[in-house]
Amino acid sequence: MPQRTLWMHGVNMHVEYPSRLTSVRATGPFVRIEGARGQNTWLHFPLPTPAVVDGVKMRVEGAIVSFRTRDHATVHEVIIYDGESRIAEHMDLDLRGDHLEHRFDVPGNPEIHRGINVTLGVRFDDAAPDVRSMQIEVIGVGLEYSGG
Secondary structure: OOOEEEEEEHHHOEEOOHHHEEEEEEOOOOEEEEEOOOOEEEEEEEEOOOOEEOOEEEEEEEEEEEEEEOOOEEEEEEEEEEOOEEEEEEOOOOEOOEEEEEEEEOOOOOEOOOOEEEEEEEEEOOOOOOOHHHEEEEEEEEEEEEEO
């Protein structure tokens, strides 16, 4: 069965610790967050997930994240959950700048069971000169999946 991709716009994001951010703004093209110096949090993107299509169980192939950061903000983790099970983790990253189609594998391509949540761990530098330098814009998060 051919691979499929489902996208969710960034404005659907949920923030784990909102008090660690100075601003969250949903706009037409993306969601923009501004962090607080030295803080971190997790951004959650719960994807509508097709577990079974025409009687065929679907499998997760990977996730695609479209985002950009300013100089003093970084995406340092990408964790993928199926329900409460962690099915992929990409840790110790230091992703800064434009990452408009960054793909993250899910090892073993497991069957989808309970719904996929893509979580971005974000961090803001202690020595950031201003709030603008700690911005992250998330355009969208995609799920690559296939049947069989």
